[in-house]
Amino acid sequence: MLSDGQRFTPAMLATQQNHFASDGLLTKWCLIRLSQFTRSRVQGKQIIIVMALDIIRQQKDKIGEPLPIDVRGPTFVQQIKATPTLSRNSQLNKVSGKPTTKGFNTTKSMKGGHTITPISDLSPYARDWTVKARIDQKSDIRSWSNSKGSGQLFSLVMMDETKSIKATAFKNEVDKFYDLLQEGRVYYISAAKVVPAKKQFSKIDNDYEVILADSTIIEECHDDSNMPEIDQAYTPLANLQDLSKDQLCNVLGVVAEVDDLQKISVKKAQRMVSKRGLIIVDRSGFSCRVTLWGKVAEEFEAQPNPVVSFRSLKVDDFNGRSLSYQGGSSRMSIDPDLEEAHALRGWFDAVGASQTFQACQGVSASRGTSSGLDRTELMSIADVKNNNVGMSETAYFTVKLRILYTIKAKRETTFCYPSCPGEDCKKKVILDGGKWRCAKCDGIWNQPLYRYVTTVGAADHHDTAWFSVFDDIGQEIFDMSAGEFQNLQNVDEEAFARQSKVPQSKQYYFKCKAEENVVNSQSRVRYTILKAFPLDYKTEMKMLVKMMDETYNQ
Template structure:
């Protein structure tokens, strides 16, 4: 196995709390990993991002360090292991409880597999004699140790933490903040600033604002109340970099924040905010984009980052909230390369100020996933939207759309999933016989109930198998034929021809009984293997061929994810069973599930 040269003495130099030279901070030392340990969350039960404590070695000594959360995947994907060799490209050093803590921000893997180099030992903490300034008495040089006397002089105060290049205290990374630290300074970019919000209740009135701060290691939310709002709101500008200190670190209230940090900051009267002129090495917004087609895999109220082209924009409208407040609202239709379109709702000033020129690219950080119309997106108060951002993903999307995407047809999330059943998933372990669905009276209350079923299609009603829908992405409203074509009252547009969408009931049966299940567009495309436009074209051209298409679909078994919900129509109340997702049987998966079930049952012992 190849031999590797580690940077000798780097651990002792990094651990020296009395001094750390600039050339060390700008170096790229080669080290070896000795161990990794996941740090257990210390919050009130809220989900937090995993963090890893690591031990590094230079062959002579070892030193404790932390891995920045953006590098977690290196451990989780086993790209680095025990005894791996790496070059630390970027790091910071911070003083925690009188010990130097190394934060690794970026690294290059030299060798994934290696043998342990040397026999590294722990660094010895400096003793009192090491850090006390003493002056030997005359003649002490020739005297024995027992006769040595010292005359203490005034010792310079030890710095509480590392001093920066301009005498500024050391900059702590955001991910190292905790309620157990008092004196700290962070250098962070304000990536989002909210409007000033007011409240009034039995305990009084007040106002607040919050900001999202970001550095290389992560994000954190900060909030200012009442008098602090007057002092800091105008001073803190979105997009700029500041030094922040003397704020209180609290446990994050996850109910009011979507930021992945177990702590948050509270600005106080003595909080110091100073603009940073040198804003290098402070990132702008960091995204983790998902394709619009994958929104189907997310649960309701999930948070995600998306990027898309604004294909449609609705006019600004006003709605009255349940609390009686007037809210400004605007809806955008976003599309991307996955071939899907989704509706994004903007509120307040963001809705008022949005200008859609030439179908821009928008990138949204921390959008909320809703279930209106199957899948939809909306903005939190802490969500961030950039129009035509200068990032590679935006440039690639712009080029694709201008070249081909503008002529493409997109799949809109249909209304089949509207309501509580939008995020129903099929679960083999929870399959219910159709008769039991009825005897349990699922859906009989005001709330929709989800269930999984496996049944065979016995009959399909084809009298009105599809309806003429609006061609606007995300609309799907029924259109009526008039003198000027097929008109959509919602969009106030007319079309030469409609875009047909499936809607039909079908009788399905299993060993226990039969039930009528309602299918919509996605279900029809799976069932018939063609779009509703194609099916209607066949029906209008040849009744016999259309009948054959329907007959081929009958007699096939499927797995169903459904919701049951009580509905009232013409003064008659009944429970409707709606198919959220329909999947052909995969016999390999079914067999594997049964085999696993047999192994778990351990029948051999019975």
């Protein structure tokens, strides 16, 4: 039950908020702030579904003498004349107390005249909703096959002024909706299914996604007022270093080099995939590799040095900074009829063709500082373990930890492996006749390149856990390469013992991956460190001051 001191009403926690109850934080009479909620009818009763909340403080006494809520009588909000009455789909601006959903009115064009629901309010608990949204991205039709069957699908990203959300259509709905839905246009969409988002297949900042069903109603809207425009701005190649890994961006460049088509084996899909690399340049004086995949790579044909517009490429950190074409969302246009493209063409013909370009570099995927960290992703180890993060599907999380345990200072300790020094190859090599041979690329080397593969134990203020560490992270926390550390182990045991303790008590923010691992027929979760952010103490102090201000000002 929830009460504002005058009325009380039944409420229910959304699934992602259940940890407040299981962790004992949500207690009787405690004071909370609802930052996101919706109303729904469950078993014939209207209840509040709590989507997001903050615990203000714990207390032992009840506030006021609340009565059962009566939807026909005056409400607490109505008694305070200075506070406006809001529709159930409005959101309150925390500063002004005014509705932020000014563009969400009732539409008469759809059957029944439904009230427009903001995308930010969509959840599995929402009923009878209709969204007005612009199609930001639409994928090609793709085939799928698994143990449950096979078919075709396409996905799209739709947005309004509050949020974006991914939508997917399968089988018969592909034929029904693919030609109807066009990028850039605005539609009324209703009677679709809202489900928890599968984060491993989507980079959209939304906890939910939409499945288009046979009952789904889609009608084009010719009034695009209050609808955000599609981002058409291009990022200069020189600025790619400022973008984070996996972020999407648009770029416009001249193709300076085109690699031959390659076929590579994808283990997860157990099939061969086509791949082609391009080197593009622009007026910022930088060059960048763009990797095309599948059908796009096979069909790429152009005159020498074409101007190419790319939309929604994924930023990668391979060999500094690179870009990858995503089959589901990326778009490519060769020699587009755009003012920027014509200007770039003229610059390249006059100056760029003879210019030397600098390859894009970025912050390493495994390193950085805490000043650029997204603290909304922070979890404790206890939260990770109690919520079984990674058990059913691969998941990612960020933790603030202090390293406690590292390599045992013994001569027989194994913490690295001899790898192939060849480009794009990290396969373990075997000593054969005084030479090191790679079974993957058939390379033969005088010396291998040693890479870290070890584990460390780390803890926060609640719990401890063991994490797998690979080469980039190993170099960061041990302050030397695996080869140097290996040599130290062989020639100076005391120095090796001292160096093995270097990471202990170091504190980092770790970006980690959790995935299920079966060992001896037993299933457990394996944690791997992907990125290490040493603490930026200036930023840490600012965050602490901000937290104290927020606490004392409540």
